[in-house]
Amino acid sequence: RKEVEQDPGPFNVPEGATVAFNCTYSNSASQSFFWYRQDCRKEPKLLMSVYSSGNEDGRFTAQLNRASQYISLLIRDSKLSDSATYLCVVNVDGANNLFFGTGTRLTVIP
Amino acid sequence: DTAVSQTPKYLVTQMGNDKSIKCEQNLGHDTMYWYKQDSKKFLKIMFSYNNKELIINETVPNRFSPKSPDKAHLNLHINSLELGDSAVYFCASSQFSNYGYTFGSGTRLTVV
Numbered sequence: 680r681k682e683v684e685q686d687p688g689p690f691n692v693p694e695g696a697t698v699a700f701n702c703t704y705s706n707s708a709s710q711s712f713f714w715y716r717q718d719c720r721k722e723p724k725l726l727m728s729v730y731s732s733g734n735e736d737g738r739f740t741a742q743l744n745r746a747s748q749y750i751s752l753l754i755r756d757s758k759l760s761d762s763a764t765y766l767c768v769v770n771v772d773g774a775n776n777l778f779f780g781t782g783t784r785l786t787v788i789p
Numbered sequence: 790d791t792a793v794s795q796t797p798k799y800l801v802t803q804m805g806n807d808k809s810i811k812c813e814q815n816l817g818h819d820t821m822y823w824y825k826q827d828s829k830k831f832l833k834i835m836f837s838y839n840n841k842e843l844i845i846n847e848t849v850p851n852r853f854s855p856k857s858p859d860k861a862h863l864n865l866h867i868n869s870l871e872l873g874d875s876a877v878y879f880c881a882s883s884q885f886s887n888y889g890y891t892f893g894s895g896t897r898l899t900v901v
Contacts, residue, residue, distance in 0.1 A: 715889075721894070722894050722895050723832070723879070728889065764830065766832070
């Protein structure tokens, strides 16, 4: 079983739509959680950390559900520039080792 | 002012050759990593060094040998390259993993 699993998509949504991605992780001892964004042929970049109480950064909201072992990312008022692959990332064992999901591809359509 | 820089950006080479990829970070981070992203876009850790010491060595063929001359540099040497080694290799650094990583721009390796 993979450490981190997420729906690969693709998600094709119109501009202005709200879209949500979920990701599940297998190790209940996981400690740190992140969403990264990766544009085509570019490196992954940290979008936001995910805190237990949930957190928001502008149009982006991240939630953590430890009981069900999933994290989510909500994007409101989608922009064309949001088109990218969104990677769910989990620190599983407390060491300096992050496990990446395979990514969810989002395309925002004019 | 690039935080994590790796060279070369592109590398095309024949099977059986030996090649190196260099990585440097100017963030003052203690830990550096090599990740491999295959054709299916899956990012998998290969190695991790903390203050020049190897702390993670995933199941990677011993043709791959990392070297960290100091905590700002982590190079990757690959011997006897095979077709299956074709991928994008990302270097990254972090101070603490719960702060996330900063990635280099990647080296696209193509073995022909």
